[in-house]
Amino acid sequence: MSFSKAKIQRFNEIKECTPSPAKYNITTQEKIKLGIISQSGKYIKKPESQSGSETGSINSTPCFQTPTVPKKKKFLGMSTFKTRTADRQEELREKIVECHNKDVYIKDLVEQIEEMTEKMATLEQEKLILLAENEKIAEETTLKQGKLNEIHLKHNEIHAQVKVMNSSLRKIRQESEALKNENCVEFAKILKYVNKFQDLHDKAIKENQNEALEMEKKNRQEFQKEIESLKHRLKQELEEANKKLNESEAKVTLLEENFKEVSLLTEMQTKEKIDEIEASWKLKLEAKEKESEAILKECQEISEYNIIQSEIEKNQLKVSLSEKEKMYDELVEKYNVLETDRNKMNEEVNNLKSEKHAYELSITTFRDTIEVLKKRLINSDRDVEQLKEELGQSEEKILLYEKKTTELTNQLNETQVANEEFEIQYESTSKIMQNQVKTIEKHLLNKVEVLEGELKRDKQLLNEVLQQHHEQQSLIMKAQETVAQANNWIESLEKRQNELETEMKDSKNKLIEETEEAAEIRKKYIEKSGELDKLAQQYEEVLAELKQTKDKNEELQNLIGPYQQQLEAYDNELKIMMNEKQTIAKEAKDLTQKYADILGHHNHKQKIKHLTDLKVRSSELFEKNIDLESKNFKLNKLVDKLKKEVEDLKKGGKKIKLSNEDKENLGSPKCLKGVQSPGPLKDKN
Known part of the structure; x- marks a missing residue:
C-alpha cells in the first residue's frame, strides 16, 4: 500500500489569488500527538527491491515528497511496537503540519x-x-528657445x-510744417489780395458796364434828338434861304447889274455865319462830352451806392423772408x-348728438309709458298713487333731460360758431400769407x-481774370500736390x-503672459x-523592503537546507515503514483526505473573499495609476514650461549658476533649501 499521488505544484506556478499568511490565519484542527521515533530506527537501509506503486509518486516529483513508511523488522514485544x-505517527503528523505551514509561508x-x-x-x-x-x-x-x-x-x-521711421517722420513733419508756415502766409496773403482784387474788379466791371450802357443809350438818344432838331432847323433855314434866294434871284435878275457887289457881300456874310455856327456847335459838343463824362462818373457812384443798397435790401428781404417763413x-x-x-369738438358734438338721441329715445319711451299709464289710470284706480309718483319722477327726469339737451345744444352752437x-x-391768414x-x-x-444777367457778365470777366491768374494757380496746385504727397507719406508712416x-x-502682452505662466509653472x-x-x-x-525580503528569503532557504536532509531521511524511513504498516497508512490516508476536504472548503471560501478584496484593490490601484499618469503628464508639461522659462531667463541676461553636485534636480524644494538629497535621477537609483 502507498499514498495516492499528491497534486504537483511548483513555486513558479503559484496562483495570484492565494493570500499571504498575514491576511488570514488558517484554522487547523488540533494536532494529534504522534509517537517519537528513536534515533536508532531513523536511518535504516533501503530494501533492494521496491514495488512500482511505492516509488511511483516519488520519482516523478522534484519538490517535497510525501514520506513513505520504511519497512522494519518485527520486534519480539507487541507493546513496544x-x-x-x-510515537512515530505523532511525529510524522507534526512534521507534515510544519511542512505545510512552511510551504504556505514560502508561497x-x-x-x-514577485509583486x-x-x-x-x-x-x-x-x-x-x-x-x-x-x-x-x-x-x-x-x-522654442531658438524661436524666442x-x-x-x-x-x-x-x-x-x-526708431528710424520716427526720426524720418519727425524730420518730414518739421519740413512740412516749415513749408506750410512759409507758404501758408504767402498763400493767404495772395488769396486775400486775389479775392479783393476779383471782388473790386467784378464790381467795377459791373458798374462800368451798366453805367456805360445806360450813358451810351442816353447820349445816343440825346444826340439823335439834337441832330434831328438841328437838321430840322437847317432844313427850315435852307428853305427860307432858298425862298430868299429865289426872291433875290428874281430881284437879282432885275438888279444884277446894280447889286453884284451886294450879292458878293451877302455870300461872304453867310459863309462867316456858317463858320460861326459850326464853331458854336463844336464847342457845344465838347461841353456835352465833358458833361457826359461827369454824368458817367456820377452814374458810377450812384450805381455803386445802388448795388450796396440792393445788397442791404437783399439781406433785409432774406431776413424778412425767414421771419415770414417762421410766421x-x-x-x-x-x-x-x-x-x-x-x-375734438366734432367728436364731442357727435357724442352730444348721440347722447341727445339717447335722451330723445328715453323721452319718447317715457312719453309712451306716460300714455300707457294714462290709459291704465282710466281703467284702474288702485294704482293711481303709484302712477302719480312715477309720473312725477318721470316728469322730473324729463325736465332734467330737457335741461341737459338745451345745455348741449347751446354748447354745440358755441362750438360750431367758434x-x-x-x-x-x-x-x-392763409390767403394773406399766400399773397405775401x-x-x-x-x-x-x-x-x-x-x-x-449780371452773373453772365461777371462770368466773362472772371474767365479773363482766371486766364491772367492761371499761372499763379498752377504754381499753387503744384505746391499743394507736393504738400499732399508729403501728408500722404506722413500718414502712411504714421499708420506704419x-x-x-x-x-x-501685443508682443509685450504675450511676454507678460508668458512670464506669468512661467511663474505659475x-x-x-x-x-x-x-x-x-x-x-x-x-x-x-x-x-x-525588497532587500530585507530577499535577505529573509535567503535566510529561510538556508534554514530549509538541513531540513531537506532530514526530510529525505524521513522519506526513507516512511518507505521502509509503509510495507509494515498498511493499516496505519490507510487510516492516515483517510484522515488526510478528510483533513484536506475540510481545509479545501475553508480555503475556498477565504479565496473567494480574498478575490473580491483583490478586485476592489485592483480597481483602486487602476484609478491611482490613472491619477499618477495624469500627474506625470502635468509634471512633464511643467518641466517643459520651466525649461522654457530658464532659457528665457538665460536669454534675457539672468544667468542661473547650477551647482555641480545637483544639476538634475534643479528647482526642487530640497535644492532650493540647500539640502543635498539624492534625487530620482541619481546613480543611486
Whole structure:
C-alpha cells in the first residue's frame, strides 16, 4: 500500500489569488500527538527491491515528497511496537503540519517577491519614460528657445526700424510744417489780395458796364434828338434861304447889274455865319462830352451806392423772408392745433348728438309709458298713487333731460360758431400769407433774373481774370500736390508706426503672459519636484523592503537546507515503514483526505473573499495609476514650461549658476533649501 499521488505544484506556478499568511490565519484542527521515533530506527537501509506503486509518486516529483513508511523488522514485544508506531505517527503528523505551514509561508514570500519585482519593473519603465520625456522636453525647449531668439531679433529689428521711421517722420513733419508756415502766409496773403482784387474788379466791371450802357443809350438818344432838331432847323433855314434866294434871284435878275457887289457881300456874310455856327456847335459838343463824362462818373457812384443798397435790401428781404417763413410755420402749427381742436369738438358734438338721441329715445319711451299709464289710470284706480309718483319722477327726469339737451345744444352752437370763426381766421391768414409769399416770390424772381444777367457778365470777366491768374494757380496746385504727397507719406508712416506700436504692445502682452505662466509653472514645478522627492523616498523605502525580503528569503532557504536532509531521511524511513504498516497508512490516508476536504472548503471560501478584496484593490490601484499618469503628464508639461522659462531667463541676461553636485534636480524644494538629497535621477537609483 502507498499514498495516492499528491497534486504537483511548483513555486513558479503559484496562483495570484492565494493570500499571504498575514491576511488570514488558517484554522487547523488540533494536532494529534504522534509517537517519537528513536534515533536508532531513523536511518535504516533501503530494501533492494521496491514495488512500482511505492516509488511511483516519488520519482516523478522534484519538490517535497510525501514520506513513505520504511519497512522494519518485527520486534519480539507487541507493546513496544505499538508505542513506537504511535510515537512515530505523532511525529510524522507534526512534521507534515510544519511542512505545510512552511510551504504556505514560502508561497507568500514568493508572491511578495514577485509583486516587488513587478513594482520594480514598472518603476524602471516609468523612469525610462520620464527620461525620454525629459529628453523630448529638452529638445522642445531648445527649439522654442531658438524661436524666442528669432522673435527677440525680429523685435529688435522692428524697434530699430520704428526708431528710424520716427526720426524720418519727425524730420518730414518739421519740413512740412516749415513749408506750410512759409507758404501758408504767402498763400493767404495772395488769396486775400486775389479775392479783393476779383471782388473790386467784378464790381467795377459791373458798374462800368451798366453805367456805360445806360450813358451810351442816353447820349445816343440825346444826340439823335439834337441832330434831328438841328437838321430840322437847317432844313427850315435852307428853305427860307432858298425862298430868299429865289426872291433875290428874281430881284437879282432885275438888279444884277446894280447889286453884284451886294450879292458878293451877302455870300461872304453867310459863309462867316456858317463858320460861326459850326464853331458854336463844336464847342457845344465838347461841353456835352465833358458833361457826359461827369454824368458817367456820377452814374458810377450812384450805381455803386445802388448795388450796396440792393445788397442791404437783399439781406433785409432774406431776413424778412425767414421771419415770414417762421410766421408761416407757426400759423401752420396753429392751424394743425386748431384742426385737432376742431376734430375734438366734432367728436364731442357727435357724442352730444348721440347722447341727445339717447335722451330723445328715453323721452319718447317715457312719453309712451306716460300714455300707457294714462290709459291704465282710466281703467284702474288702485294704482293711481303709484302712477302719480312715477309720473312725477318721470316728469322730473324729463325736465332734467330737457335741461341737459338745451345745455348741449347751446354748447354745440358755441362750438360750431367758434369753429367757423377759426376757419374764417385760418382762411384769411392763409390767403394773406399766400399773397405775401407770391409777391415776395415775384420780387425775388425779378431780382434773380437781374442777378443772372449780371452773373453772365461777371462770368466773362472772371474767365479773363482766371486766364491772367492761371499761372499763379498752377504754381499753387503744384505746391499743394507736393504738400499732399508729403501728408500722404506722413500718414502712411504714421499708420506704419501705429501698426508697429500695436505689434510691440501685443508682443509685450504675450511676454507678460508668458512670464506669468512661467511663474505659475515654477510654483507647480517646485510642488511637483517635492512630490517627486517624496516618491523617490518611497521608492528607496520599497527597495530597502525588497532587500530585507530577499535577505529573509535567503535566510529561510538556508534554514530549509538541513531540513531537506532530514526530510529525505524521513522519506526513507516512511518507505521502509509503509510495507509494515498498511493499516496505519490507510487510516492516515483517510484522515488526510478528510483533513484536506475540510481545509479545501475553508480555503475556498477565504479565496473567494480574498478575490473580491483583490478586485476592489485592483480597481483602486487602476484609478491611482490613472491619477499618477495624469500627474506625470502635468509634471512633464511643467518641466517643459520651466525649461522654457530658464532659457528665457538665460536669454534675457539672468544667468542661473547650477551647482555641480545637483544639476538634475534643479528647482526642487530640497535644492532650493540647500539640502543635498539624492534625487530620482541619481546613480543611486
